Amino acid sequence: MEYKLEVIVLPVADVDRAKEFYTRIGFREDLDYIDGPDFRVVHFTPPGSHCSLVFGIGIGEAQPGSVENLHLVVCDIEQARADLVACGVDVSQIFHDEDGVFHHAGRQKRVLGLYPGRRSYGSFASFSDPDGNGFLLQEIIERCPVW
Template identity: 40%
Template sequence: MDWTLEVVILPVGDIDRAVAFYRDQVGFALDHDVTNEHMHIVQLTPKGSGCSIVLGDLPAHREMKPGSMRGLQLCVADAEAARSELVARGVAAGEITRLDERDGSTFFSFSDPDGNTWTVQELKVRGEKPLIPHEARIGSGT
């Protein structure tokens, strides 16, 4: 039996500000944005990922302090290109660190407006063999 991690609840202080950051600056796809008299829930997914982040005001969200998530990790095929893209969109990304020459040994980091921290790991193999093949992706197929 497969067990897949598909959603991470991310505690934020201002849902609309967080949506603008993750959608417009980081480049996550906005999957859902639902508001009614009981809740405001937003789901965003990084391109090529099978796991999304969910922002909202349900009890599980309110139990966590905004900005308390540390070390969430994203993987990219090219750390320099990814960092340049984020910086061009106004994200304050840390410098690239190369621990050694092996694939998976290059990293940089950034934080969201609430202080939740992200590490970005370069895995060149993801460019050749993505976890979710392009033809299996929902939507545009890219």
């Protein structure tokens, strides 16, 4: 049985501001459905992704900005970072973890620069949407073999 992650619900305070942000960074708008003042669903998909983001009104109870560490996998982290910066997004410098396995919470053990040898899974850059929902770009040039 396959289990495919399809949608992540993002809590936002201002739906139109979030919609403008995700449009500006090149995500595809799939739906903006309104059913009265208490229900709105906005659906966006990142380029090349099978998993989408949904936000709106009346679709969840999490606090705006409470989602963190959503990974956007890219094959060239330098280009992806430059593209987001060109769209006006405040993106961290590229970093890797000093232990080299996975990034620690917050900014602990961050070392500036690409992972040595530019090994897949090791280089990151972070940014947030206008509500503070946190994303990490993660460079994967070659995926690990399927088990």
